[in-house]
Structure formats: structure tokens, C-alpha cells
Amino acid sequence: MTPVLLEALRQPRSAASLSTAALTLLVAQARTTNLLAALGLRLEAAGVLEDLAPEARRHFRSAVLAQEKQQRDLAYELSHLARVFNALGEPLVLLKGAAYIAAGLDCSRGRLISDIDLLVTEASIDRAERSLQSAGWEGVKQDTYDDRYYRRWMHEIPPLVHRSRGSVLDVHHTILPPTAGPRLPAERLFEELQPIVPGVQGLGAEDMVLHSAAHLFYESEFPHALRDLWDQRCLLLQFSEQIPDFWDRLAARAGIMDLETPLWLSLRYVDMHFAISPPPEVLARLRPKAAALRSVWWDFLFRRIFRPDHPSTRLRFHATAEQLLFVRGHALRMPPWLLLPHLARKGLRRLGPATEGA
Amino acid sequence: MAPALDQALRIGPYTYRIRSELPELAAPVASLYGTFPKADSGSYIDFDVSLSPVRRRPGGPARAIFRFDHRDHFAPVERRHAFATLEWGMNWCVSVHCNEYLKLHAGVVATETGAIVLPGVPGAGKSTLCALLGLNGWRVLSDEHALVTPGTKEVTPIYRPISLKNESITLIETLHGDAIFGPPIVDTHKGTVSHLKADQHPDTFDPAPVTVRAIVFPQYRADGEQQLARRSKTSSFLTAAYHAFNYSLLGTAGFEAMRTLIDGTPCYDLQYRDPAWALRAFDYLARGDADA
Numbered sequence: 001m002t003p004v005l006l007e008a009l010r011q012p013r014s015a016a017s018l019s020t021a022a023l024t025l026l027v028a029q030a031r032t033t034n035l036l037a038a039l040g041l042r043l044e045a046a047g048v049l050e051d052l053a054p055e056a057r058r059h060f061r062s063a064v065l066a067q068e069k070q071q072r073d074l075a076y077e078l079s080h081l082a083r084v085f086n087a088l089g090e091p092l093v094l095l096k097g098a099a100y101i102a103a104g105l106d107c108s109r110g111r112l113i114s115d116i117d118l119l120v121t122e123a124s125i126d127r128a129e130r131s132l133q134s135a136g137w138e139g140v141k142q143d144t145y146d147d148r149y150y151r152r153w154m155h156e157i158p159p160l161v162h163r164s165r166g167s168v169l170d171v172h173h174t175i176l177p178p179t180a181g182p183r184l185p186a187e188r189l190f191e192e193l194q195p196i197v198p199g200v201q202g203l204g205a206e207d208m209v210l211h212s213a214a215h216l217f218y219e220s221e222f223p224h225a226l227r228d229l230w231d232q233r234c235l236l237l238q239f240s241e242q243i244p245d246f247w248d249r250l251a252a253r254a255g256i257m258d259l260e261t262p263l264w265l266s267l268r269y270v271d272m273h274f275a276i277s278p279p280p281e282v283l284a285r286l287r288p289k290a291a292a293l294r295s296v297w298w299d300f301l302f303r304r305i306f307r308p309d310h311p312s313t314r315l316r317f318h319a320t321a322e323q324l325l326f327v328r329g330h331a332l333r334m335p336p337w338l339l340l341p342h343l344a345r346k347g348l349r350r351l352g353p354a355t356e357g358a
Numbered sequence: 359m360a361p362a363l364d365q366a367l368r369i370g371p372y373t374y375r376i377r378s379e380l381p382e383l384a385a386p387v388a389s390l391y392g393t394f395p396k397a398d399s400g401s402y403i404d405f406d407v408s409l410s411p412v413r414r415r416p417g418g419p420a421r422a423i424f425r426f427d428h429r430d431h432f433a434p435v436e437r438r439h440a441f442a443t444l445e446w447g448m449n450w451c452v453s454v455h456c457n458e459y460l461k462l463h464a465g466v467v468a469t470e471t472g473a474i475v476l477p478g479v480p481g482a483g484k485s486t487l488c489a490l491l492g493l494n495g496w497r498v499l500s501d502e503h504a505l506v507t508p509g510t511k512e513v514t515p516i517y518r519p520i521s522l523k524n525e526s527i528t529l530i531e532t533l534h535g536d537a538i539f540g541p542p543i544v545d546t547h548k549g550t551v552s553h554l555k556a557d558q559h560p561d562t563f564d565p566a567p568v569t570v571r572a573i574v575f576p577q578y579r580a581d582g583e584q585q586l587a588r589r590s591k592t593s594s595f596l597t598a599a600y601h602a603f604n605y606s607l608l609g610t611a612g613f614e615a616m617r618t619l620i621d622g623t624p625c626y627d628l629q630y631r632d633p634a635w636a637l638r639a640f641d642y643l644a645r646g647d648a649d650a
Contacts, residue, residue: 024403028427055373055402062457069607311428 003313005029012046023056029308034224036063038110077167082199084135091201093119099202107234115168122173137162175211180333182258205239206253213266214259220329225305232266233274247282261288366397370516372404373397386441386540390519390555405451409444442543442551449502453603459505460615461603466499467491469644472571473513475504477601483578486526490633492556493534508615512567519553527552572643573625586639587627594625
């Protein structure tokens with residue numbers, strides 16, 4: 001059965017006829033996927049929020065108010081960041097949620113963020129880190145293994161937290177770990193940057209979609225998989241309506257970025273969940289080798305992970321799929337000679353007393 | 359396995375579904391929540407919460423975990439703290455989710471002349487005062503959340519058992535030998551905690567909002583002057599905003615809501631050491647000449 005949340009996202013008007021019990025589930029499923037504010041705004045735009053039972057309506061409204069607060073806070077943080085990057089002589093490039101919100105894209109309606117993701121060139125990442133530190137963003141205290149792991153093998157420095165305001169920055173120099181399979185030319189991301197507001201830039205439209213897709217399908221943990229798929233759905237819908245030849249441009253860019261498979265997967269699951277279909281020739285162009293066979297495996301994993309994590313909608317073998325995706329994500333991001341020692345180390349620490357209560 | 363506990367209760371404006379497989383929770387829930395109105399089956403459930411056992415670490419104590427919407431939000435706790443964790447988790451649900459109200463971190467008590475809001479830092483004695491007043495004929499609206507409807511001077515009742523700590527438990531037990539308490543929960547991060555049943559007032563479960571008559575900032579001082587003194591609107595506004603859960607989240611609406619509440623509502627500092635004296639001060643506030 002289709003989860004009530006998916007039904008409401010697809011057809012907001014369907015929410016108007018839900019029973020009280022179904023409304024309880026709708027709010028729970030939306031909250032658990034971080035989509036409560038987004039759905040609230042969608043229901044409001046469709047004119048159905050007013051007609052919902054007030055007990056449910058107040059939860060949508062509350063979530064929208066909390067998200068508006070986040071938007072105000074983000075604007076304030078960006079004003080500080082713009083000054084830092086201006087002094088540094090580098091562009092301030094936002095990724096993901098912060099970029100969607102700053103640019104006012106459709107997918108930013110009700111979009112929550114947990115941190116601000118930034119992109120800088122690999123050559124300037126050390127200078128950027130020092131400037132951010134003098135502006136109050138301090139490295140989170142962590143052990144040297146984690147610190148080295150981030151810097152040596154990941155595509156980012158350890159998260160920076162502002163000492164008085166608590167805002168969290170994730171500073172990246174590319175959009176996938178350099179150890180992951182795709183040979184992604186990070187320098188070419190900078191060729192297509194788009195201004196968002198004065199002093200703030202974002203990736204080009206195609207790169208924005210590709211980054212979000214790569215992130216989603218190379219992840220090892222999925223706290224809000226459906227929300228990320230919703231991002232994809234909104235980005236694809238908006239860009240394909242606004243940008244001429246968008247689908248062709250997207251497919252061509254995926255080739256340059258070596259991200260054809262994650263894009264194909266994203267298009268597959270966006271279509272499956274939200275009935276948004278790209279032209280068939282674009283799909284054919286992106287189609288990975290042995291797609292039919294591999295789709296059995298992919299569907300097993302992703303049909304489960306795109307369900308809201310709630311007992312009303314979880315499929316059998318959900319936990320198995322989660323575990324397999326955890327291993328898959330790591331295996332995709334690191335070659336085995338890095339992965340095995342890393343997992344062994346993490347696994348041993350998980351048993352030890354050092355992470356008590358973590 | 360059927361859960362030892364599964365009930366849907368009306369708590370203020372909300373409905374909680376409370377479930378647990380821990381048999382030891384059945385007794386305190388029955389004694390402290392037994393008189394609460396039950397929700398009809400098919401009611402909208404605002405907060406679906408549970409306490410479940412989790413695997414013990416080798417050599418470690420038995421553990422339990424609070425879940426909301428069937429999801430973990432916090433690390434497991436020692437199982438002997440399960441009931442306090444349930445209470446704390448039920449508060450957390452309101453603290454982080456409900457922005458249809460301006461939520462002050464405050465106790466709220468009332469007589470037929472209106473409600474008195476008691477904002478304060480932990481340790482200022484607001485729960486102790488709520489307990490004393492509740493056992494002396496006052497109605498307790500909450501010992502944790504003052505739910506203020508923006509644009510009004512009204513608070514919505516959300517009565518729950520009062521959480522008392524350490525010496526406050528002894529004080530109330532000494533003054534009211536027949537008071538009904540939940541189990542004492544020792545060695546929490548706040549010391550010993552116990553929950554008092556304070557719903558003697560016939561209107562305890564009436565959901566209708568109550569107009570705020572005064573705002574009192576309590577301060578318990580074991581060896582100090584006792585006094586009830588008028589407090590300036592400005593400093594009352596700032597302190598109440600500082601102790602609010604969602605003042606800044608609400609933005610300008612939060613400012614307007616706070617201004618509407620404080621404008622024309624008399625505000626006081628209350629320093630006390632003697633419970634009987636404090637009760638007289640509240641009776642004075644409830645009686646009459648305390649209008650702005």
C-alpha cells in the first residue's frame with residue numbers, strides 16, 4: 001500500500017478526505033522524514049490545510065514556523081560568511097539545503113537544514129579554514145583518527161561550529177570523496193557557478209541535481225532518504241520547466257562528471273515515487289550496464305529506504321536493507337584496502353567504553 | 359507480547375498515546391494518571407510515545423529508551439530511571455514541537471480569579487510552589503509550560519504530575535503526609551526526583567484557557583528576606599523571554615505575544631523561605647487589589 005505521506009505529497013488534495021487516524025499517521029510519517037513543514041506548505045498551497053482537523057493543522061503550522069526561523073538564521077549566517085569570503089578573495093559557494101533556501105528554489109519550501117555546506121577549491125581549503133576559525137567557527141573536538149580520516153580520505157575538513165551562535169559548517173572541496181568510484185573533475189564545478197544573491201553563489205542547475213543525486217545514492221546512512229528524493233523531484237520539475245533542453249544538458253553533464261549511474265537511479269526512483277518522467281531517450285542514454293538485473297538489487301534496497309521510517313509503512317526486511325546500504329555506501333566510497341581497516345577500527349570502538357552514550 | 363501499558367490520554371490540548379513493555383511503569387502511571395480523561399478511540403494522537411527495554415551492555419545496568427513516533431531521539435537511560443524519563447520525554451514533546459503557543463518555561467496556577475504564571479530558572483522553586491498551592495486548594499495548570507495564545511493574555515492548561523526534586527520532596531511530604539507521589543527515582547542528573555499527584559481541583563482537566571492575572575518570578579532563599587515586590591515590565595519581559603522555549607523561534611510574533619501578555623499584567627518578584635508565608639502572598643495576589 002502506498003504510504004499516506006507519498007499520496008499527500010503527490011496529490012495534496014487527497015489529504016482533505018483522510019480519517020483522523022490517517023491524519024495521525026500522515027503527520028507522524030511527515031515528521032519522521034523531515035517533511036512536515038514542506039508538506040504543510042504544499043497542503044496550504046493546494047488550499048487543503050484550512051480544511052484539515054485543527055489538531056493536525058497546528059502541527060503543520062508549528063513545523064512551518066520552526067522552518068521559517070531556520071531560514072532567518074541562515075540569512076544571518078550567510079551575511080557573516082559573505083564577509084569572511086569577501087575578505088578571503090574567494091567565492092562563497094553554497095551546496096544543498098543552504099543553496100536551495102538562499103536561491104528560493106521550489107524545493108526550499110519547508111526545507112530543513114542541519115548544517116551549512118560550502119564548496120571551496122582544494123587549493124584554498126586551508127586558508128578558508130583559518131579564516132573561518134578567526135571568525136568564530138571552531139573545529140569540533142575529536143580524536144586524531146577521525147580528524148585524519150576526514151582530511152586524508154574524505155572531501156571535507158571536520159565540521160566547524162560557531163562558538164557563540166552554534167551554526168555548523170561543512171566545508172568541502174569536491175562533492176564526492178576522492179576515493180569513491182567516479183572520476184569527478186571537481187575544478188569543472190567552479191566553471192558553472194551561478195550567483196544566488198550578491199556575494200553568494202551556488203552550483204549550476206545540472207550540477208546541483210547531480211550533487212544531490214550522487215549524495216543520495218552513494219550514502220551509507222539514510223536518515224531522510226525520502227526528503228532527499230523529494231529534493232530531486234522538485235529540482236527536476238523546476239529546472240525542466242525553466243531551462244530549455246534541461247534533460248539533454250543534464251545527461252551530458254552527468255557524462256562529464258562520471259555520475260550517470262546515480263542520476264539514472266535518481267530518475268528511476270523519482271518516477272516510481274512521484275510520477276515525474278524524463279524523456280525516454282535521456283533514460284536510455286544514462287542506463288547503466290546490466291540495469292535490469294541490477295535493478296532487482298537496487299529496488300530491494302531503495303524501495304525500502306524511501307519508505308517513511310514508521311511502523312505503519314515499513315516493509316519487511318527494512319533493517320536488512322539498511323544494513324546492506326550501510327556496507328554498500330562504504331564500499332562505494334572507499335576501496336577495500338581503506339575500507340576494511342576503517343570499519344574494523346569503527347567496529348572495535350563501538351564496542352569499547354569510549355563511545356558510551358553516543 | 360502485549361505491552362504492560364497502552365493508553366491514550368487527554369493532556370491539556372493534546373492527546374498522548376503512552377506505551378511501554380516495562381511492567382514497573384504500570385503502577386506509577388495508574389496512580390498519577392488514573393484520573394486523567396481517556397481519549398476516544400479514533401482520536402487524533404499528537405504524541406505517540408513509548409519506553410522500551412534495550413539490550414544491556416556487558417556488565418552494565420538494565421536500560422530503557424524513550425521513543426517518540428517509534429523513533430529514538432535520545433540515548434538509552436538506566437531502566438531504574440524509566441518513569442522519570444517518560445515524564446521528561448512527555449515534556450520534551452511539547453517543548454520542541456508546539457509553536458501555536460508562546461511557550462514560557464513556567465509553572466501556572468489558578469483560582470477562580472485567574473491564573474498566575476511563575477517563570478523561573480530550574481531551582482527557583484516554581485515546582486515546589488505549584489505543589490504547595492495545588493495541595494492548598496489552588497488549581498495547577500502546569501509546572502513546566504505556560505502555553506500563551508499569541509494576541510491574548512490567556513494560558514491553556516496542560517496539567518501533568520509535578521516533578522519535585524530532593525529537599526522539595528521532603529518538604530511536601532512533611533507538610534502533607536497524605537500527598538500521593540510516584541516512586542522516588544534516585545541518582546538522576548538532578549538528584550532524586552519524585553512526581554506528585556496535584557489534580558485535586560475539580561477543574562483540573564477543564565481544557566478552557568484561563569486569563570493571566572499576574573506574573574510572579576519566584577526565588578527560594580533558605581536564609582533571606584521574604585518579600586513580594588513589584589517588578590518592572592521591561593525586566594519582566596526580558597526574563598520571561600529568556601526563559602521561553604520558542605520566543606525567538608516565533609520572531610516578531612513572539613515579541614508581540616510577549617508584549618500583549620506583559621502589558622497590563624502586574625509582575626512581581628517573590629522571595630520566600632517559609633511556605634506558609636508564600637501561600638499568604640499568593641492568596642493576596644488572587645484576592646483583589648493586585649490589579650495593574
